[in-house]
Amino acid sequence: MYADAIHPNPEVARRLEHLYVMRRADMDLRLGADTPYGILLEKLGNPHLKLPPVVHVAGTNGKGSTIAFLRAILEAAGYKAHVYTSPHLLRFNERVRLAGNLITDEHFIELYDRVLKINAGAPATFFEFTTALSFLAFAETPADIVLLEVGMGGRLDCTNVIMEPAVTVITKISYDHTQWLGDTLPLIATEKAGIMKPGTPCIIGPQMDMDAVLPVFEQYAKHAGAPLTVAGRDFPLNMDVTPNLEGTYQMENAVTSAAAAAVLKDRGFPALGAKYVNEGLMHADWPGRMERIATGPAAASLPEGWELWFDGAHNDSGAMALADQLRHWKQQDPGKSIHLIAGMSAHKEPKEFFGAVAGAYDTLTLVDLPTGQQPQTGAMLKDRAGLTGDVRLAPDVAAAIAALPRDPAARAVAAGSLYLYQTLFSS
Secondary structure, three states: OOHHHOOOOHHHHHHHHHHOOOOOOOOOOOOOOOOHHHHHHHHOOOHHHOOOOEEEEEOOEOHHHHHHHHHHHHHHOOOOEEEEOOOOOOOHHHHEEEOOEEOOHHHHHHHHHHHHHHHOOOOOOHHHHHHHHHHHHHHHOOOOEEEEEOOOOOOOOOOOOOOOOOEEEEOEOOOOOHHHHOOOHHHHHHHHHHHOOOOOOEEEOOOOOHHHHHHHHHHHHHHHOOOEEEEOOOEOOOOOOOOOOOOOOHHHHHHHHHHHHHHHHOOOOOOOOHHHHHHHHHHOOOOOOOEEOOOOHHHHOOOOOEEEEEEOOOOHHHHHHHHHHHHHHHHHOOOOEEEEEEOOOOOOOHHHHHHHHOOOOOEEEEEOEOOOOOOEOHHHHHHHHOOOOOEEEEOOHHHHHHOOOOOOOEEEEEEOOOHHHHHOOOO
16 A cells, blocks of 8 residues: 555545556646646536635745644634645645644545546546545635645646635745756746736745745746735744744744735735734644654653654755754754754655755764655665765664664754654554
8 A cells, every 4th residue: 555545544545545546647737628637627617716715835845834824823813724735744634624624534535436436537646636626625615715735836736727816925945856847946936936826916935045036936927917025025034923833944934924914914814913923823833844753652762851853854955944953953952962863765865955964963863764655775865865974774763763872862853754754653
């Protein structure tokens, strides 16, 4: 069974297993009405045209955190939000939130069976099917707003059939999916900018290289007639509160979400004042992003006085943000060692990741990643990354912790892949 299809409900697991083998041989990335995806939406009654106002969010890093902050802000103000994000950490249900609640197993099964029947065996990809299913759920369940995360890129993504969103947001972009999006930041920025729409305000979050991407965004916005707000230039980066999500980089995502809330306030959501923005930022929750882990076999293996943290960083900009946090901890508490434990899928670029975090930890242990699209052992990762020197190997995070020096106080930080998160809770 595919790792992502594992689910405690066997009826859900059986359907997910079918979803994960869905594909179209031609990989037609067009979004027109005459494509298999467009035809499926038409058969479903075009649910994407019957949604509440939509906030459409693209980017390489920070999409999920920005949406988590914005959802918390909206809910603090009394609004009900539908949310579509990917990937999930432990259960598929995390991808679809209906008016504040994760989709139930029963509702997912009912929608899956309807979409499967209506599709009638036509070719479809996993993301096309699940996006269509989510649009159907959102159209049939009352809510005030939809927070919609792009799966990959933007211009040709399945979510980019929303022609009149209330706001678009582009978070930090970096090098990921380069075989599809291009191998330079301007090329990738062009794909992300494809979610901009005429007359729809677009929020640009802080970038790893603003000089490289901002001209692309400004040119695209001018062509599309989309008013542009750049966080840090047009919207201040200083905040009145400390965001609930740990990590120095989360301040950037918090500011991006606050900028989006300010635009929404003038576009049909008058309750989104400073009070609820601050309340939302202080109570947002987004697992797997600089999260302290207190349960599961890996946490149970911790020596007294130690902490276990997990961060989903897996590319260069994510690694830079992780390194900033590790250095911040080191400066804040120099007596507490930092032990980085990394596992990574084989299709990722490890040299950039480890180059970014170099010098920000006391020890490095590479662990096997047995799940995911392209599993990889720690030994393979070491070879592909070209790492030399004192690099430890272990089968999993718990074993890695058990072999570390018994410092009186330390932080063990697992990172490199969201798939690694699942292993923290399995023995």
